[in-house]
Amino acid sequence: MGVSHWKGVVAVALMVPAAVLANENFPLSYSSVGIEGSYVDSGNSRNKGTVSDNLDNYGELGLNFTHQFNPNISMLLQGSYAEPETRTTGLDVDMMRFSLGGRVHPGKFRLGGWRPFGGLGYSYTDFDVDSTGASKTEDALYLEGGLQRMLSQRFLVEGGIRARTELEDGYVDGQYFAGVAFLFGREYPAAPKREVVLATKKEPKIEPPKDSDGDGVIDQLDKCPDTPQGALVDSDGCAKELTKDIRETLYVEFELDKTEVRKQFYPDIKKLADVMKQYPNSAILLEGHTDSTGSAGYNQELSKSRANAVMKVLINEFSISSDRINTTGMGESQPIASNGTAEGRMQNRRVEAIVSGQYSEIIKK
Template sequence: MRKSYLAALCTALCVPGVANSSENFPLSYTSIGLEGSYVDSGNSDDKSTAKDNLDNYFEGGLNLTHQFNPNWSALLQGSYAEPETRTTNLDTELMRFSAGGRIHPAKFRLADWRPFGGLGYSYTDIEVDNGGDKTEDAIYLEGGFQRMLAPRFLFEAGIRARTELEDGYVDGQYFAGVHYLFNREYPKAPRPAAVTTSRPAVVAPPKDTDGDGVIDDLDKCPDTPQGALVDSDGCPKELTKEIRETLYVEFELDKTLVRRQFFPEIGELAKVMKQYPTSTILLEGHTDSTGSSSYNQKLSKSRADAVMKVLINEFGIDQSRITTSGMGESQPIASNESVDGRAKNRRVEAIVSGKYSEILKK
């Protein structure tokens, strides 16, 4: 029996078609799913009655689960099978109803698989063709692994050991199932931390502190920015111009993480903002059409907040100069019918605009 359990676990880890998933598990969700299983009927040692002596059989079930938080979930299951008796080959009908709880390690993963363990109760009604009838009460222990196939689909596989309370025999059950998720909740984007920036002191020549080419005794503007064009009094020459810079940052499906490949472009945008210290920026988050509109609205706002965090933490832009907005799926720039189009629509647009006084550089 132990060898069979180990073989079932290995099979669960090697199911074709799920090896390429990299989706994150929601914090909480409700799901409905279909389960198929094979029951190794341990009651074959009990030959007292036909209805106690079932052959091994396949069983199909309908599951309803609810994940309360990353650590705990509950399972309700109704299942049906048509096994035969082992010695008399009589047809039977088996209806089983189960309820149990599961525990999930919140952070532990095995190659993107999430393990779980569970404990529950089963009530079974067995009807035999010759008119016999029997009900059973049992408790079960289970263990297995789960993996996200897509944002709304979860695959699981594992084993159960079910102990009948009256006669004490144990059945082994190897199961696998697919679940559809709804009412999903994901982590909120972290709030940007307050950032203080300090600039190193400028080491300047003793008689020209700001390095503008005008000695301190004649300099009427001693704090001229380095590299600025100045007049004979040492004051910067300025001109007025209108600036508008646009940036696109694309995101992976259902993710808010800003990928490192976009940091140089965000850095160029931060450079423009530092050149124009009175400027402000608007960050607009967008999503593709995957998921509900209300969820996409929150996701787009979280993406804009994530870019804001990069501007603050990586490039020292003051938070008071940044405004974020979530546009959801309302403003696609490409078709949502293709993979490439949806990828382009998962983006944040950053716009710097306005009229500023610019100090002319040398």
């Protein structure tokens, strides 16, 4: 196939009248297979001594596979074949080339319906001289630029130019190309939903404003859209809250002149610890007490020790932080029963625990 013939193929492909080309939109992503014809100007590599450096200008036929990942990025994989002649000796050469590259496309920019692109890639080329058996391989990088347009929903045409730089000798060849591709695996933007309005003689029904949570405040004005059912709300649709005090009391009794907390009171202490975990902002005051046996000074120290013993149980057994516990010794000053009987004195040997704090509770209608 002569050089003039290849120039004609490329020129015709690039000069297809715009009236013939359908103005189809490009898919968001797709894959394609196609063929490409090109004309290689190898004048820059003229007479450099090796097979590939001494080729005359030639035509090249390629098979392309492309994948468009998104409107801006695509990949090109190409295998091509040519039968050039050496420039000085006229020997026939078989050439196989394999190329892999990436392309960049402007998402919506067009030139008269054509989509421009630019690319960068790598080529591996094998040359074999028919008569001598000589061969050579080359590695090259290329830059390309061109235009694409949809012929229909399935076919695409493109044309452009590449500059290929051979990495070992550093010469640059120009390549003018044009091709056509068949598209498959196409993805398009979702079509916008269209509302169908049916003609009617009746007056349009006016829908009342929505009140999704049923609190009496419409959604457009509701700043708290998930109010619990039955809650009393303000004008913004937010539940009204009431601050309440936490009050829990515990009695732990002790044996005469003892500070050990008996196991039988552990369940009651655990209930108190559960309340403190439920209300993490609460605090506890442990008040130690004694009966009237012994001196007032001794009883004061004994009552403080009993309060500290209950504190250790809360910390070690139920993981309540010491920062939330206060203790005090009241001695024999606050009996709750008569010290004249054994039963009364037993009741007076005790620790009282008072949990205090505040929490907010939603007010119901």
